Amino acid sequence: MGLRSVCRLMEEAQRSGDAALAECQLKLRESGVCEVVVKALQHHASDAVGVRHGVAAITLLALDNHTNRSALAAAGACQAVASVLRRCTADEATLQSAAASVTWLAQCSENCAGMVAGACEGLVKVLEMKIGNKELVLAALEAVQEVSSRSSECGTRLVAAGACAAVLRVLYASGDDTDRKAAALTAMTHLAETAASREFLSTPGACAAVLAALKAHPTHEPIQRDGVDLISKLADGSSARSARLLAAGVCEVLVEGLGRTWLRTPLIAEGALLATTNLFSTPPKGFDKYDALCRAVLRAMGAHRQDVDVQLSGLNTVEVLALIDAARAQLRARRCNALNKLKDSVVAHRGNAEVLAYFSHARFNLEYDPPATPVELFQHCCEGLWWCLSWHMVNFINGMLRSAVRAMRYE
Structure with a gap:
């Protein structure tokens, strides 16, 4: 089953409701799809379409599913998604999906090491380079909040990577956009631990x-x-x-x-x-x-x-x-x-x-x-x-x- 087929199958299950999505996630995990998806994403790192479907598949597999997050962590999903964010060359929809993946993956303690391994720098780079895209910025800010609240090591790495300056710049540039201001203030509150x-x-x-x-x-x-x-x-x-x-x-x-x-x-x-x-x-x-x-x-x-x-x-x-x-x-x-x-x-x-x-x-x-x-x-x-x-x-x-x-x- 290819990455596009996995994404299509899970999107259909998601439209059918939470129960259908959970059942689909279970069947895919039991059939070893978590490992297959991560390997395919790593293999197609230079293929924009492959990266888009790979990141989307990881996001849907991790969505509200702790067991899948652990399986994805063991397969190296955090490092693969972090690599996409650090390169920051994918289209903005893919980067937004990658930020959402980080938000879900960070909710599993086994993934903290993977987050520190590169996702922190990737999120900061997205905030710096894509500040004009509201939805992408909101997704990245939510990921910053989640990662920084999970462990002191992740919070320290985010600060060292320049997260405070990047989030503050979002606050400066928000104008009358209350959504971005609220998200930036929440992220700053989570970062203010050191x-x-x-x-x-x-x-x-x-x-x-x-x-x-x-x-x-x-x-x-x-x-x-x-x-x-x-x-x-x-x-x-x-x-x-x-x-x-x-x-x-x-x-x-x-x-x-x-x-x-x-x-x-x-x-x-x-x-x-x-x-x-x-x-x-x-x-x-x-x-x-x-x-x-x-x-x-x-x-x-x-x-x-x-x-x-x-x-x-x-x-x-x-x-x-x-x-x-x-x-x-x-x-x-x-x-x-x-x-x-x-x-x-x-x-x-x-x-x-x-x-x-x-x-x-x-x-x-x-x-x-x-x-x-x-x-x-x-x-x-x-x-x-x-x-x-x-x-x-x-x-x-x-x-x-x-x-x-x-x-x-x-x-």
Whole structure:
């Protein structure tokens, strides 16, 4: 059976429904077609028609079929498809099919080594050379997402091959195309798992591009969700990256979103609160917009009062902000009235120990006044020492009383 016949047979089965396709995939695998298709693709590497049918056959064999993916991996399908992508000489329909093959093959752990062997470089080359073909770019971006999420080795190889720059270029060139913007942001979020990729994706130009996408499409949920998740990842654990994001205007985006845009989308609000926590875990220098930010955080918590995940994220955000003098002053102010609003979270989730614990931490930071002078610091130390000694003394007396009671009972 030739490659064209295999493709035709599987396309007919696909049109008949999922059950027919699964049965066809099973029969073809049992008859050894997986190995035959891969060998034929390798043999006809210079034949455009043979490559087209070979890649299409691999895609259909791997579609929603884990067992076939393993069989194809053993036959060398990943390397064969990667070779097609790296050459980037096939027609665009074939390259799109090859990118789809990578997406399906990457879902099998046995294929990770094959992906690293060349598919990463091939996907980057397609994104660089075929940026004008929307469907091909979307297929390549989906493959980048899938490959980078499967193993740290694949993600590292993609970054080394230039995936961050290629995906960022797609975001720059997307214009008003929300599909490409959403796919690019999703791919960037998956790529932002290493320190090197986060540094690249947090350059001033990259930060500006991400924030511009969020501002341009405030009601597009995939763009908002992935943009917020990317901000959270970039800010996590780095005051330098947080400073670049703040300089690019991320605070204004968060204030607008938490205070208005994301009031009906708890998942995005939760992600934005986490992003705010990461941004301000290290107090930024020269930042003075805490009034609007604090009110936006509390408003988002109020809008999603019954969502426990939003409440936990909000309580954690308030706990972090309250460590900053200027933010703590705003949270205490009458227009924020943060403590009373945080109590509403405890009331709404009465009996939830985690909410109560988060509230206690946030309340402590809100009510705490750091000593202003050495004398006050000494007084705080004395009070702490006295409390500690008193606690031990009470325990000692209680122990003595219990011992005396037991002795009296035995007598």
